[in-house]
Amino acid sequence: MSAPAVSLVAMLYVLAVIAAVMMGRRVSLWRAGRPMQVDWLKGIQALPKRYLVDVHHVVGRDPFTARMHALTAGGLLAGSGLLLLAPLAGGFRLYWALIALLFAAMLAGGAMVRKRRTPKPARLSGGRFNMLPLLLIGYAAGCFLVALDAASGGWLWLLAWPGLWLAAAGGMGLVLQLDRGPMRHAFAGALHLVAHPRPGRFEGRRETALAPLDLEAPRLGVETPADFTWNRLLGFDACIQCGRCEVACPAFAAGQPLNPKKLIQDLAATIVPGGTNAAYAGSPYPHARAVAGVGGPQQAIIGREAMIHPDTLWSCTTCRACVEECPMMIEHVDAIISLRRHETLECGAVPEKAAPALAELRYADDAQGRPLVARTDFAAGVPLPLISARGEADILLWLGEGAYDMRHGRSLRALLKLLHLAKVDFAVLGPEEKDCGDLARRLGDEATFQRLAGDNIATLARYRFRRILTADPHALHTLRNEYPAFGGHYDVVHHAALLDELVAAGHLAPGALALADVTYHDPCYLGRYNGEVEAPRRLLDRLGLNRVEMERHGKRSMCCGGGGGAPLSDIEGETRIPDIRMGQAAATGAGIVAVACPQCTAMLEGVTGERPEVRDISELVLMAVEAAASPADNRAARQPEPVA
Amino acid sequence: MKVTVLLSAGLHPVSGRPCPAAVELQAIRLAHTLGTPELTGLHAGPAADAVRDALGQGLPRLLWLETAVEDDPLAGLVAALATDRPDLILAGRQAQGADDSGLLPYALAKALGLPIIADAVAIEPAGEGAVHVVQALPRGARRRVTVRLPAVVTVHPAAPTALPFAFAAARRGTVERRAGQAALRSGAAIDERPYRKRPKLIAKAAAGASAADRLKAATESAAGGGRLLVDPAPDEAAREIIAHLRELGVLRR
Numbered sequence: 001m002s003a004p005a006v007s008l009v010a011m012l013y014v015l016a017v018i019a020a021v022m023m024g025r026r027v028s029l030w031r032a033g034r035p036m037q038v039d040w041l042k043g044i045q046a047l048p049k050r051y052l053v054d055v056h057h058v059v060g061r062d063p064f065t066a067r068m069h070a071l072t073a074g075g076l077l078a079g080s081g082l083l084l085l086a087p088l089a090g091g092f093r094l095y096w097a098l099i100a101l102l103f104a105a106m107l108a109g110g111a112m113v114r115k116r117r118t119p120k121p122a123r124l125s126g127g128r129f130n131m132l133p134l135l136l137i138g139y140a141a142g143c144f145l146v147a148l149d150a151a152s153g154g155w156l157w158l159l160a161w162p163g164l165w166l167a168a169a170g171g172m173g174l175v176l177q178l179d180r181g182p183m184r185h186a187f188a189g190a191l192h193l194v195a196h197p198r199p200g201r202f203e204g205r206r207e208t209a210l211a212p213l214d215l216e217a218p219r220l221g222v223e224t225p226a227d228f229t230w231n232r233l234l235g236f237d238a239c240i241q242c243g244r245c246e247v248a249c250p251a252f253a254a255g256q257p258l259n260p261k262k263l264i265q266d267l268a269a270t271i272v273p274g275g276t277n278a279a280y281a282g283s284p285y286p287h288a289r290a291v292a293g294v295g296g297p298q299q300a301i302i303g304r305e306a307m308i309h310p311d312t313l314w315s316c317t318t319c320r321a322c323v324e325e326c327p328m329m330i331e332h333v334d335a336i337i338s339l340r341r342h343e344t345l346e347c348g349a350v351p352e353k354a355a356p357a358l359a360e361l362r363y364a365d366d367a368q369g370r371p372l373v374a375r376t377d378f379a380a381g382v383p384l385p386l387i388s389a390r391g392e393a394d395i396l397l398w399l400g401e402g403a404y405d406m407r408h409g410r411s412l413r414a415l416l417k418l419l420h421l422a423k424v425d426f427a428v429l430g431p432e433e434k435d436c437g438d439l440a441r442r443l444g445d446e447a448t449f450q451r452l453a454g455d456n457i458a459t460l461a462r463y464r465f466r467r468i469l470t471a472d473p474h475a476l477h478t479l480r481n482e483y484p485a486f487g488g489h490y491d492v493v494h495h496a497a498l499l500d501e502l503v504a505a506g507h508l509a510p511g512a513l514a515l516a517d518v519t520y521h522d523p524c525y526l527g528r529y530n531g532e533v534e535a536p537r538r539l540l541d542r543l544g545l546n547r548v549e550m551e552r553h554g555k556r557s558m559c560c561g562g563g564g565g566a567p568l569s570d571i572e573g574e575t576r577i578p579d580i581r582m583g584q585a586a587a588t589g590a591g592i593v594a595v596a597c598p599q600c601t602a603m604l605e606g607v608t609g610e611r612p613e614v615r616d617i618s619e620l621v622l623m624a625v626e627a628a629a630s631p632a633d634n635r636a637a638r639q640p641e642p643v644a
Numbered sequence: 645m646k647v648t649v650l651l652s653a654g655l656h657p658v659s660g661r662p663c664p665a666a667v668e669l670q671a672i673r674l675a676h677t678l679g680t681p682e683l684t685g686l687h688a689g690p691a692a693d694a695v696r697d698a699l700g701q702g703l704p705r706l707l708w709l710e711t712a713v714e715d716d717p718l719a720g721l722v723a724a725l726a727t728d729r730p731d732l733i734l735a736g737r738q739a740q741g742a743d744d745s746g747l748l749p750y751a752l753a754k755a756l757g758l759p760i761i762a763d764a765v766a767i768e769p770a771g772e773g774a775v776h777v778v779q780a781l782p783r784g785a786r787r788r789v790t791v792r793l794p795a796v797v798t799v800h801p802a803a804p805t806a807l808p809f810a811f812a813a814a815r816r817g818t819v820e821r822r823a824g825q826a827a828l829r830s831g832a833a834i835d836e837r838p839y840r841k842r843p844k845l846i847a848k849a850a851a852g853a854s855a856a857d858r859l860k861a862a863t864e865s866a867a868g869g870g871r872l873l874v875d876p877a878p879d880e881a882a883r884e885i886i887a888h889l890r891e892l893g894v895l896r897r
């Protein structure tokens with residue numbers, strides 16, 4: 001081995017020791033969190049697949065970044081790892097040639113890191129991140145030169161010595177970034193994949209249900225970082241501040257004081273004793289409310305005197321767009337709900353307009369205190385069988401709180417007519433149906449949610465039915481994914497999926513509709529939470545409609561602003577989320593926005609001015625079925641009349 | 645300062661399930677505006693389910709005098725308050741879902757020999773042994789009075805909304821259960837009739853006037869009409885009141 005090569009390997013061992021110390025410091029901080037059992041063996045075995053398949057699936061949505069990361073991380077890890085084997089293989093020139101090749105790849109990756117940051121897009125962070133391309137390029141170039149020299153048999157020694165210094169400087173810089181700089185994501189991210197709090201995500205399972213809270217626990221929800229389990233703290237450290245969440249966040253887009261990236265950075269800053277948010281150099285919370293910006297493992301996270309303002313917490317619509325976009329698999333929404341639970345259950349610090357809604361849910365089982373018998377009023381004139389009169393039905397129709405709403409009542413009436421036409425055997429719970437508890441749970445009122453869930457499960461246990469049908473994706477998600485934790489296991493189907501089935505089976509015969517172009521708005525709780533993006537589109541295509549897609553659609557769709565209790569929290573911003581979404585719909589040139597959720601209907605119908613018409617999928621199917629029955633009406637105007 | 649809030653067994657107006665009466669929860673919030681009083685809730689009745697939730701809305705402890713269903717709560721409350729001697733007794737202006745007569749605070753004040761101030765929307769400390777009470781009057785008018793403690797104050801629904809419910813606080817709060825007093829209700833004289841909405845009185849002056857005038861008269865007269873006399877002599881005031889009542893047809897002679 002040549003002298004520079006020996007020095008490089010020796011230096012690398014020193015750097016490895018320093019790196020271990022830096023990482024150890026961070027690991028000791030996570031130990032402040034609550035204990036959580038992790039299947040280490042399974043996690044470590046699954047790591048390569050989780051990294052190469054699941055992470056790459058997200059990173060690969062931006063091909064340039066994916067190539068950049070593959071070259072940089074691959075070159076860095078493989079090159080440095082091989083270098084550490086030099087005491088065994090240092091005598092082979094082919095070994096050094098391979099190392100040179102790997103660092104050449106890393107050099108190319110480093111150049112791409114630099115290119116991506118010039119000019120710096122708003123979503124990327126500055127500060128410590130500004131040094132990153134230089135450090136990567138320095139380390140890669142230095143190692144490359146030394147390895148090239150060793151591979152050539154010492155012919156390039158003139159380049160090797162400066163190379164060694166370059167590698168030392170770059171390497172030292174990178175190692176010092178392991179604690180609080182960008183390089184933290186490398187080891188925290190790998191560990192996060194191993195010890196992920198929702199391992200089912202990597203096994204193709206729908207891991208979107210919130211975890212039940214033990215209401216007997218001495219402290220409810222999360223007040224301080226130490227109340228998070230240790231692997232949640234680890235998750236916050238995995239953030240690389242790529243800002244994909246910030247781009248996807250509807251609250252951020254509307255100028256409300258929420259930025260998922262900053263939220264995670266704030267949480268990561270509170271893990272450190274005496275931590276502050278001063279080092280953060282990315283986009284702030286829009287119209288950020290003043291906070292002290294300090295924290296520690298045993299200090300409160302939420303409050304004007306702490307790290308995060310309550311308005312930030314209550315801006316979230318729980319749409320999960322940030323989670324969907326996060327390449328580090330961080331669970332933002334879980335963190336937000338944990339914090340909300342403490343605010344609501346321990347402090348009673350809910351947004352002003354949410355308090356009466358939660359009180360009505362507590363005492364009257366409906367968020368607006370409406371009589372439960374009035375839920376079926378919308379159906380006046382259309383037969384609506386009660387399951388209590390029969391004891392069983394093939395399909396139990398869960399009406400949800402949308403049934404009280406005049407506008408959504410029209411969608412439900414269309415659905416009822418279609419069910420009657422298709423001769424579906426169905427019934428409703430009528431006054432026995434209580435609120436499913438979605439709103440209470442998203443607002444952090446786990447106590448009310450668990451009571452409502454228990455009551456509903458007890459009611460459902462008294463009747464026999466094969467499936468539950470609902471037109472409300474929020475109820476669908478709650479019944480399908482969150483009730484099982486309380487002993488209620490149901491086969492729940494969304495009305496778009498059922499109508500699609502009925503049309504496919506020939507029970508409904510829609511004619512072709514000669515309407516304006518349609519664009520379908522995916523409800524978050526159907527698309528992202530439940531992965532159902534195809535059935536509604538298939539159904540629309542069966543109606544002979546010309547379907548156009550918004551740029552953000554499917555699992556990457558944008559929220560209407562109606563979820564997570566956000567309409568009740570009503571945090572002030574610059575614009576309204578539904579206005580932004582309707583703008584995106586109008587930009588497609590479509591005349592109709594097809595929706596499949598009462599919240600989306602209400603939010604999008606609330607948009608003023610000239611805009612596409614909002615139609616629930618059931619209304620469009622009914623139009624098509626009626627058009628087939630009486631072809632004379634087929635000459636109707638291409639643009640439907642406004643409803644609301 | 646010792647403050648006791650009287651809590652009634654309320655029923656939710658829609659669901660009919662037990663729930664705390666909203667205006668009594670507002671009373672708890674008003675008590676909190678007096679600095680950090682020694683605050684107790686007092687309930688007399690056969691069950692405390694409905695009242696217990698008030699512990700989650702700013703009430704640290706509850707004293708429950710257990711009585712039979714047919715017992716009149718008044719005697720037990722008077723006895724408990726006479727021993728406990730709070731500086732301020734707060735009550736809602738009317739129960740919710742019980743007898744709802746709104747008479748209990750007056751009967752209580754009479755039995756304890758205390759002054760009563762009705763319809764408070766704000767209470768502020770006024771030095772030693774007194775408080776300022778802002779009363780809600782019709783048409784949004786407010787009157788500020790100073791009352792020497794101890795006193796009974798009833799709270800108006802226009803007072804600030806109740807503190808939000810905190811589940812953990814309700815869990816932490818303590819309920820002290822004591823035997824109440826058996827006392828039969830003196831309810832023989834109460835005559836029950838179905839509720840009948842009273843017709844609105846529309847000022848005659850507006851008849852034949854413009855639509856805007858009629859609207860104004862129709863919306864204004866509902867709240868009383870009449871004349872405003874500032875600091876009149878008692879004789880003159882009495883004559884005015886009688887004249888007004890005759891005009892309305894309430895007094896026929």
